[in-house]
Amino acid sequence: MPKNASKKPVDRETTVVLMNEKKWYKPSKKAKNEATVKHWKTAHEYATENPMRFWEEAACDLKWYRKWKVTHAEKKKHFHQWFLGGKTNVVLNALDRHMGTPTENKVAIIWESDSGESRKITYKELDIEVCKMANGLRGLGVKKGDRVAIYLQNTPEIAISMLACAKIGAMHSVVYAGFSAHALRDRIDDAEAKLLITSDVGYRSGKTIDMYSLCAEAVKGAKSIKKMVIVKREKSTKKQNKTRDIWFHELQKGQSEDCNTEMMDAEDPLFVLYTSGTTSKPKGVVHVHGGYQVGVNRTLKWVMDLKEDDIYWCSADPGWITGHSYIIYGPLMAGVTTVMFEGAPNYPKPDRLWKLVQKHKVTIFYTAPTLIRALMRFGDEWVTKHDLSSLRLLGSVGEPINPEAWRWYHRVVGKKKLPIMDTWWQTETGMFMITPLPSMPLKAGSATLPFPGIEADVVDKKGQPVKVGEGGYLVIKSPWPSMIRTIFNNPKRFIKTYWKEIPGYYLTGDLAHKDKDGYFWIQGRSDDVLSIAGHRIGNAEIESAIVSHPDAAEAAVIGKPHPIKGESAKAFVILKKGVKGNDKLIKKLKKQIRKMLGPIAVTDEIDFVTKLPKTRSGKIMRRVLKAQELGQKLGDTSALAD
Numbered sequence: 001m002p003k004n005a006s007k008k009p010v011d012r013e014t015t016v017v018l019m020n021e022k023k024w025y026k027p028s029k030k031a032k033n034e035a036t037v038k039h040w041k042t043a044h045e046y047a048t049e050n051p052m053r054f055w056e057e058a059a060c061d062l063k064w065y066r067k068w069k070v071t072h073a074e075k076k077k078h079f080h081q082w083f084l085g086g087k088t089n090v091v092l093n094a095l096d097r098h099m100g101t102p103t104e105n106k107v108a109i110i111w112e113s114d115s116g117e118s119r120k121i122t123y124k125e126l127d128i129e130v131c132k133m134a135n136g137l138r139g140l141g142v143k144k145g146d147r148v149a150i151y152l153q154n155t156p157e158i159a160i161s162m163l164a165c166a167k168i169g170a171m172h173s174v175v176y177a178g179f180s181a182h183a184l185r186d187r188i189d190d191a192e193a194k195l196l197i198t199s200d201v202g203y204r205s206g207k208t209i210d211m212y213s214l215c216a217e218a219v220k221g222a223k224s225i226k227k228m229v230i231v232k233r234e235k236s237t238k239k240q241n242k243t244r245d246i247w248f249h250e251l252q253k254g255q256s257e258d259c260n261t262e263m264m265d266a267e268d269p270l271f272v273l274y275t276s277g278t279t280s281k282p283k284g285v286v287h288v289h290g291g292y293q294v295g296v297n298r299t300l301k302w303v304m305d306l307k308e309d310d311i312y313w314c315s316a317d318p319g320w321i322t323g324h325s326y327i328i329y330g331p332l333m334a335g336v337t338t339v340m341f342e343g344a345p346n347y348p349k350p351d352r353l354w355k356l357v358q359k360h361k362v363t364i365f366y367t368a369p370t371l372i373r374a375l376m377r378f379g380d381e382w383v384t385k386h387d388l389s390s391l392r393l394l395g396s397v398g399e400p401i402n403p404e405a406w407r408w409y410h411r412v413v414g415k416k417k418l419p420i421m422d423t424w425w426q427t428e429t430g431m432f433m434i435t436p437l438p439s440m441p442l443k444a445g446s447a448t449l450p451f452p453g454i455e456a457d458v459v460d461k462k463g464q465p466v467k468v469g470e471g472g473y474l475v476i477k478s479p480w481p482s483m484i485r486t487i488f489n490n491p492k493r494f495i496k497t498y499w500k501e502i503p504g505y506y507l508t509g510d511l512a513h514k515d516k517d518g519y520f521w522i523q524g525r526s527d528d529v530l531s532i533a534g535h536r537i538g539n540a541e542i543e544s545a546i547v548s549h550p551d552a553a554e555a556a557v558i559g560k561p562h563p564i565k566g567e568s569a570k571a572f573v574i575l576k577k578g579v580k581g582n583d584k585l586i587k588k589l590k591k592q593i594r595k596m597l598g599p600i601a602v603t604d605e606i607d608f609v610t611k612l613p614k615t616r617s618g619k620i621m622r623r624v625l626k627a628q629e630l631g632q633k634l635g636d637t638s639a640l641a642d
């Protein structure tokens with residue numbers, strides 16, 4: 001056990017601390033001088049003394065149809081509201097306010113396709129596309145408050161669709177275009193989506209993906225779906241279901257290039273985005289128009305330090321919250337150029353990303369540790385052969401970045417000069433929560449400190465702060481503007497998931513510890529959620545996919561450390577009586593997972609067992625399986641039934 005680890009961590013359910021990084025990485029004079037926030041300590045102190053004033057000022061950076069009356073209120077216990085009485089729309093700030101200013105002629109989106117074709121769209125052109133689509137959607141009967149499901153790859157059409165929904169006050173529900181038909185259907189049903197927007201095909205690593213058939217299967221018998229809008233990417237594709245299907249371009253054709261933006265209450269919902277939890281049913285996280293904009297705009301400008309001429313690239317997918325906040329809404333509100341990339345980082349070669357940085361003269365690059373680790377494996381020369389001198393800032397998100405990967409990113413990509421913003425946040429928080437500012441000194445692997453105006457801490461099960469060198473539950477102690485408002489159609493689950501475990505605080509579900517300088521180090525999820533290649537996948541979701549196969553009776557899935565993906569999944573399966581476990585069945589089970597959840601959730605290993613460790617109340621103790629698998633001590637097994 002390392003020196004700084006506490007000896008008896010289990011009583012208060014705290015954890016041991018294994019990492020002990022001490023080296024400081026100070027910002028260069030240049031980085032400090034250029035930073036929007038030059039004196040980070042002053043900014044922190046100012047916001048800590050008066051968080052409400054801080055957020056009011058942040059809200060004043062944006063345009064409102066009508067200014068709010070009350071900055072924050074807790075309408076019912078745990079249901080926080082911000083900027084009450086305010087009238088706005090995220091599109092008012094992402095598009096409308098740029099019209100008639102020099103920004104309208106600036107490139108809003110640089111899109112790079114899988115095959116290497118690029119397309120540039122100015123703010124004015126984007127506005128026209130969005131207006132035509134919004135008018136088209138209205139023509140199909142989509143109204144304020146309706147839900148529209150979107151299943152598209154990282155293409156301009158996903159941005160146009162999201163913005164068009166927001167413009168008319170409909171909620172978008174973007175489903176990552178790697179999920180299976182079954183998973184898409186679950187999300188459509190839960191949100192009762194009226195419409196599905198997709199494309200005939202998608203492209204990835206040179207392969208053509210049949211998106212239409214997957215979507216057609218997903219909506220088969222889905223009562224809520226009235227129409228399917230399809231982006232035509234292949235000349236040869238024909239419309240198949242004449243009453244249900246409509247081409248994206250035909251829907252836009254003949255529509256007016258003007259469209260009034262719906263005036264929304266600050267608390268009117270903007271979107272629902274599904275995220276995996278501990279049970280098999282994903283949670284529909286709801287965000288609203290007012291507070292979400294304020295949080296995203298302030299954090300992006302301060303942390304990624306956006307300046308007018310930046311070419312900003314977040315390499316995530318719009319299907320995740322990172323894409324919602326920091327590919328689409330944030331950069332457009334800031335009026336900068338945002339890069340959207342459809343392809344894969346290692347196709348056709350492992351230097352695709354760096355090639356793009358050079359090609360488009362990217363100034364800010366924001367990516368995930370899983371990608372950094374994957375690209376590290378190919379060697380430095382794939383990076384160093386490209387001119388990356390346009391870069392001035394780097395970012396990381398999605399999982400803890402291990403110090404080794406951090407240092408590689410810093411040395412090889414950042415040439416030891418660029419600050420790395422390791423941003424900790426969640427679908428539920430909507431915006432960066434624990435993150436450096438570019439003028440701050442850094443430590444490799446630490447997300448540093450809570451953003452100004454955010455009160456975070458690490459506590460034990462009873463809500464008491466843990467000691468330095470002890471790990472515990474990461475909580476947020478006071479509300480923030482872009483916080484989750486509820487779980488769609490399930491307020492009870494919202495309260496139970498986030499507010500009940502440690503009363504008074506928002507429970508993040510992550511474990512963390514603070515070092516002697518107050519810097520936060522995230523240790524991962526405290527519950528049963530796997531993080532495969534930066535994506536959160538509930539163990540239970542995979543388990544339920546396995547047991548949906550007729551030969552499987554019970555299953556438990558654990559995560560194992562994986563050098564590239566962060567974690568890989570291993571399943572322990574009890575078979576139905578009389579069924580023999582063999583390689584053929586392993587293949588069948590993997591196929592089943594792929595069918596139910598998509599390729600990302602497929603377990604690397606499957607073992608057949610006759611028993612699973614369970615609690616008295618019947619919950620599988622995955623922790624026990626994991627300890628056995630990794631040859632670790634079992635820890636407290638008092639809850640174990642057998």
Ligand code: WTA
Pocket residue numbers: 275320321322396397398399400401422423424425426427428447508509510522524525535536
């Ligand atoms: C993890 C992604 C460590 C964490 C924005 C969190 C991180 C979950 C970091 C949310 C980070 C995200 N360091 N862990 N910088 N960023 N996480 O909802 O476990 O897809 O709870 O949002 O990712 O994942 P989500």
